[in-house]
Amino acid sequence: MIVLTRSGERMIERAFPAWERALEEARAAFGEKRIREVHAQLGRIVATVDGFVGTGVTTGQVGPPFHAVWKSSPEDLDKHL
Incomplete structure (x- = not known):
């Protein structure tokens, strides 16, 4: 949580x-x-990396940094890339 x-x-x-x-x-x-396209690619990269460390990641539409949390796992690597 960030405050x-x-x-x-x-x-x-x-x-x-x-x-x-x-x-x-x-x-x-x-x-x-x-x-x-670039934003979507970056979101997939961050989600994949996050899956390895298991901390949750922010992803969403192009715009200011107000995004929904999305969890990933190493098993999802192929789906994200």
Whole structure:
């Protein structure tokens, strides 16, 4: 579990506009489809690695880091890659 202080919450709130600008620049440079493909690949890689250490991982749609927890196991390696 991660708990943020109010100061940490404010820091994330201040950073969010920069995150949105960076994402828009990436979409303009690479296109929405390619961004989603890369994000999906990265999610599968992180999930696979997480399955080896067993800690849970965050995955989700392209966007700010607000994602659902997803567990993986070493036996799922082929399904994720």
